[in-house]
Amino acid sequence: MSNFGKGCHLHLIDGSAFIFRAYHALPPLTRKSDGLPIGAVSGFCNMLQRYVDGDHGPDAPTHLAVIFDKGSHTFRNDLYDLYKANREAMPEDLRPQIPLTRQATEAFNIPCKELEGYEADDIIATLAHQARDAGGRVTIVSSDKDLMQLVGDGVEMFDAMKNKRIDRDGVFEKFGVFPDRVVDVQALAGDSVDNVPGAPGIGVKTAALLINEFGSLEELLDRAEEIKQPKRRQTLIDMRAQIELSKRLVALDANTPLDFTLDDLELRDPDPDTLLGFLAEMEFRTLTKRIADKLGAEAPVIAEKASPEAEEAPQPEQPPFDASKYECVRDAAALEKWIAQARERGWVAVDTETTGLNEMTADLVGISLAVEPGAACYIPLTHRDGDAGDLFGSDKLAEGQMPLQEALDLLKPVLEDPAILKIGQNMKYDAKIFARYGVAVSPIDDTMLLSYAMHGGLHGHGMDTLSERYLSHTPIPIKPLLGSGKSAITFDKVPIDEATAYAAEDADITLRLWQLFKPQLHRAQVTTVYETLERPLVPVLAEMEMHGVKVDREVLSRMSNAFAQKMAGLEAEIHELAGETFNVGSPAQVGEILFDKMSLEGGKKGKTGKYSTPADVLEDLATEHELPARILDWRQLSKLKSTYTDALQTHINPDTGRVHTSYSITGANTGRLASTDPNLQNIPVRTEEGRRIREAFVAEPGNVLLSLDYSQIELRILAHIADIPALKQAFADGLDIHAMTASEMFDVPLAEMTPEIRRRAKAINFGVIYGISGFGLARNLRIPRAEAQEFIDRYFERFPGIRTYMDDTIAFAKEHGYVQTLFGRRIHTPEINAKGPHAGFARRAAINAPIQGTAADVIRRAMVRMPDAIRDLPAKMLLQVHDELLFEVAEDAVEDTIAAARDIMEGAADPAVRLDVRLVVDAGRGANWAEAH
DNA sequence: GACATCACG
DNA sequence: GACGTACGTGATGTCC
Numbered sequence: 001m002s003n004f005g006k007g008c009h010l011h012l013i014d015g016s017a018f019i020f021r022a023y024h025a026l027p028p029l030t031r032k033s034d035g036l037p038i039g040a041v042s043g044f045c046n047m048l049q050r051y052v053d054g055d056h057g058p059d060a061p062t063h064l065a066v067i068f069d070k071g072s073h074t075f076r077n078d079l080y081d082l083y084k085a086n087r088e089a090m091p092e093d094l095r096p097q098i099p100l101t102r103q104a105t106e107a108f109n110i111p112c113k114e115l116e117g118y119e120a121d122d123i124i125a126t127l128a129h130q131a132r133d134a135g136g137r138v139t140i141v142s143s144d145k146d147l148m149q150l151v152g153d154g155v156e157m158f159d160a161m162k163n164k165r166i167d168r169d170g171v172f173e174k175f176g177v178f179p180d181r182v183v184d185v186q187a188l189a190g191d192s193v194d195n196v197p198g199a200p201g202i203g204v205k206t207a208a209l210l211i212n213e214f215g216s217l218e219e220l221l222d223r224a225e226e227i228k229q230p231k232r233r234q235t236l237i238d239m240r241a242q243i244e245l246s247k248r249l250v251a252l253d254a255n256t257p258l259d260f261t262l263d264d265l266e267l268r269d270p271d272p273d274t275l276l277g278f279l280a281e282m283e284f285r286t287l288t289k290r291i292a293d294k295l296g297a298e299a300p301v302i303a304e305k306a307s308p309e310a311e312e313a314p315q316p317e318q319p320p321f322d323a324s325k326y327e328c329v330r331d332a333a334a335l336e337k338w339i340a341q342a343r344e345r346g347w348v349a350v351d352t353e354t355t356g357l358n359e360m361t362a363d364l365v366g367i368s369l370a371v372e373p374g375a376a377c378y379i380p381l382t383h384r385d386g387d388a389g390d391l392f393g394s395d396k397l398a399e400g401q402m403p404l405q406e407a408l409d410l411l412k413p414v415l416e417d418p419a420i421l422k423i424g425q426n427m428k429y430d431a432k433i434f435a436r437y438g439v440a441v442s443p444i445d446d447t448m449l450l451s452y453a454m455h456g457g458l459h460g461h462g463m464d465t466l467s468e469r470y471l472s473h474t475p476i477p478i479k480p481l482l483g484s485g486k487s488a489i490t491f492d493k494v495p496i497d498e499a500t501a502y503a504a505e506d507a508d509i510t511l512r513l514w515q516l517f518k519p520q521l522h523r524a525q526v527t528t529v530y531e532t533l534e535r536p537l538v539p540v541l542a543e544m545e546m547h548g549v550k551v552d553r554e555v556l557s558r559m560s561n562a563f564a565q566k567m568a569g570l571e572a573e574i575h576e577l578a579g580e581t582f583n584v585g586s587p588a589q590v591g592e593i594l595f596d597k598m599s600l601e602g603g604k605k606g607k608t609g610k611y612s613t614p615a616d617v618l619e620d621l622a623t624e625h626e627l628p629a630r631i632l633d634w635r636q637l638s639k640l641k642s643t644y645t646d647a648l649q650t651h652i653n654p655d656t657g658r659v660h661t662s663y664s665i666t667g668a669n670t671g672r673l674a675s676t677d678p679n680l681q682n683i684p685v686r687t688e689e690g691r692r693i694r695e696a697f698v699a700e701p702g703n704v705l706l707s708l709d710y711s712q713i714e715l716r717i718l719a720h721i722a723d724i725p726a727l728k729q730a731f732a733d734g735l736d737i738h739a740m741t742a743s744e745m746f747d748v749p750l751a752e753m754t755p756e757i758r759r760r761a762k763a764i765n766f767g768v769i770y771g772i773s774g775f776g777l778a779r780n781l782r783i784p785r786a787e788a789q790e791f792i793d794r795y796f797e798r799f800p801g802i803r804t805y806m807d808d809t810i811a812f813a814k815e816h817g818y819v820q821t822l823f824g825r826r827i828h829t830p831e832i833n834a835k836g837p838h839a840g841f842a843r844r845a846a847i848n849a850p851i852q853g854t855a856a857d858v859i860r861r862a863m864v865r866m867p868d869a870i871r872d873l874p875a876k877m878l879l880q881v882h883d884e885l886l887f888e889v890a891e892d893a894v895e896d897t898i899a900a901a902r903d904i905m906e907g908a909a910d911p912a913v914r915l916d917v918r919l920v921v922d923a924g925r926g927a928n929w930a931e932a933h
Numbered sequence: 934g935a936c937a938t939c940a941c942g
Numbered sequence: 943g944a945c946g947t948a949c950g951t952g953a954t955g956t957c958c
Contacts, residue, residue, distance in 0.1 A: 848950075
């Protein structure tokens with residue numbers, strides 16, 4: 001027998017709406033004692049408290065509940081697998097706060113309701129119907145338009161943001177129809193936020209017009225032939241199924257199976273101890289006091305200082321590593337159990353095993369998963385029987401493996417599920433492998449990137465390093481499994497039991513590292529860096545790398561031959577001049593010829609006791625002697641041939657005809673990317689002969705290469721960071737910055753500037769960025785040290801902000817052990833307090849890192865935003881070379897692409913950082929990279 | 934595998 | 943007063 005009836009007023013709070021509003025309305029607060037993010041929880045509690053204690057007049061609640069979503073998979077996903085598929089992953093600092101909002105609700109003694117497989121909206125619909133049918137009234141606290149279909153007959157909504165009630169007329173204002181036809185309008189108009197398709201080209205306005213004309217969606221679809229506009233008529237006829245599906249998606253289910261009744265939701269007072277205990281635990285000082293006053297209870301004491309125990313976040317007991325506990329998954333039933341575990345938790349560590357290190361050519365051999373420390377498995381897929389001596393048997397799949405496709409079909413929904421976080425170590429690798437098998441892994445977390453964000457500059461971020469350092473565990477080495485040299489085998493030949501121990505352990509380690517690192521991200525104050533500069537770069541780089549750049553083998557091959565001929569001629573000449581034959585490629589032999597045999601000056605021996613013969617030494621000798629000049633010529637050609645025209649050809653992928661570099665996100669301490677296999681960030685450009693190698697980098701027919709590069713980005717950033725008015729003004733006026741510096745330093749009017757004076761100023765400008773020293777500048781400019789020092793002194797005199805910046809930066813590094821970029825990236829400087837020459841290196845690196853690092857952050861931000869900006873253009877981003885982005889674009893879209901990409905690049909710092917100096921991007925285009933640059 | 938050298942920003 | 947010194951990378955060839 002229910003007590004709920006006439007005179008009762010049920011208030012239903014949409015919990016998710018409260019959480020998101022609280023999250024976005026407040027800065028990212030953290031709990032003082034341990035850095036736990038609690039901003040959203042704080043806002044949520046405040047909103048809840050204000051709502052409960054607020055004056056609702058005649059609409060005061062007699063019954064109250066907060067309704068939450070549960071799980072990501074609902075019956076709507078079964079209807080339409082793309083439902084809510086484009087929803088962005090939950091911000092990482094919000095995720096841990098979700099369970100806390102449930103706890104908060106319970107602490108307030110408010111019923112907290114959720115139901116697996118249903119959205120909060122369905123529960124709200126069910127309760128609203130029940131309450132209305134019982135003769136009571138209902139207030140739904142939300143402004144979500146999806147709930148508007150419920151309004152009417154005593155059911156109203158309340159927009160807590162605008163403090164406004166929404167009734168039937170309010171719904172009509174929004175939709176142009178009354179609540180009973182809202183789903184019809186939504187079915188037609190669709191919803192981009194939830195990915196409800198609707199009818200293309202029809203929005204809310206048109207939809208309302210049609211529904212009002214025909215009376216209902218069903219009527220409209222049945223009589224679609226009568227519509228006058230031909231395009232609209234055709235859409236409705238063609239898209240009927242999609243529209244009907246959309247209606248099923250937007251219609252709320254008012255018959256959810258609830259295990260409680262309206263009576264359970266009766267308003268009740270909170271228990272002071274429970275509520276105050278929770279608030280104190282969250283360390284909400286103001287709110288705790290306010291509520292304690294209201295309840296007439298004493299506010300519990302909240303420690304002011306972070307407790308030392310809390311600083312050293314106690315790690316829960318970890319099971320030891322035990323390879324025998326890892327499961328080898330050999331059939332679908334076993335795999336499904338692991339998948340269920342991943343779904344239950346909302347996360348899973350993933351690692352792939354393949355036949356090689358090149359993601360473009362390596363084949364998938366197996367997959368390992370981990371869900372908890374110690375709970376890991378390996379799924380062998382394409383291991384081969386490696387029976388020695390049996391040439392035919394070696395290609396046969398080993399027994400006891402599930403079919404590759406079956407495993408992928410089972411895993412794909414998990415790997416692509418926006419509600420399940422996929423954790424990996426260097427996920428770009430695994431994501432690229434999976435991409436080749438049609439699986440788009442998302443969302444991801446990456447322990448390598450977590451470490452980079454938190455420990456950049458302290459140590460490497462490979463799994464072995466991290467495992468040893470943070471888990472005190474040495475991973476099973478791969479070497480004994482694969483062997484080395486000629487007898488090395490690929491992973492598919494490794495026996496499955498050995499592979500299981502190795503592979504599952506990798507996933508286990510990754511999961512443990514993630515559980516250790518993830519909560520520390522906030523305490524290290526690098527969450528934003530990780531979330532905006534590291535993690536989102538993974539899919540962007542993966543796409544660039546997979547797309548590759550077209551390289552014309554013919555061009556390289558011709559150049560190789562030409563170089564070989566020239567080198568042969570030079571070599572003969574060199575031997576002639578030396579009076580003997582020797583290996584020109586051996587610096588040791590060159591040194592002996594020059595400094596012993598010919599007794600030339602300037603022979604310095606390195607630590608190996610051999611002469612050093614770098615280019616600058618040979619250049620000095622070359623003014624007087626023929627031999628060193630020819631050796632330099634030979635070396636240049638040798639470099640170009642071996643590193644570029646020869647090696648580059650071997651990197652052309654036979655399937656794509658393109659070269660696919662790999663970018664290392666964590667390779668450089670400053671935040672720069674590094675390019676390997678091959679390195680496409682050091683293709684020659686400074687000499688004419690070298691630059692011609694860029695002619696081999698070409699666009700597909702009908703396309704051009706487009707290069708956009710930041711002009712003087714590091715000097716602009718220096719002007720901003722060190723706050724140099726003269727430099728800022730020069731950039732604002734669009735002056736030649738080196739000429740301006742020269743004019744300022746040497747008192748030469750711009751009109752009388754000579755190339756030599758400008759060259760010196762340029763060297764000083766760069767020297768400043770590198771942590772200038774008199775010695776270094778002297779060597780660079782080939783001038784006496786005293787003179788170089790004079791220049792530097794004058795520079796500091798004219799631009800005193802530079803000195804201050806350098807001193808402040810070093811002081812900061814000494815105090816904190818790191819320096820940071822304008823975007824908050826931290827670069828640790830462990831050697832800064834060292835004694836001896838180490839300290840000098842560390843000081844200069846510390847001065848350089850914020851400048852180089854900020855520039856690196858800027859282009860990272862541009863790259864992360866670029867795919868969206870050029871989405872609708874026939875353009876692809878191919879390469880990044882520190883301050884340059886290279887695109888391949890259809891000829892007729894060049895101007896549009898320049899406009900869009902330049903916009904992103906020049907505005908890349910905004911809105912996180914307001915630079916005093918604007919960023920300028922130059923553009924070039926051509927049939928090849930030489931022309932475009 | 935260390936070292937020297939040199940390609941780039 | 944001496945010590946050493948421009949910042950950040952990766953690939954190649956020699957030599958042990």
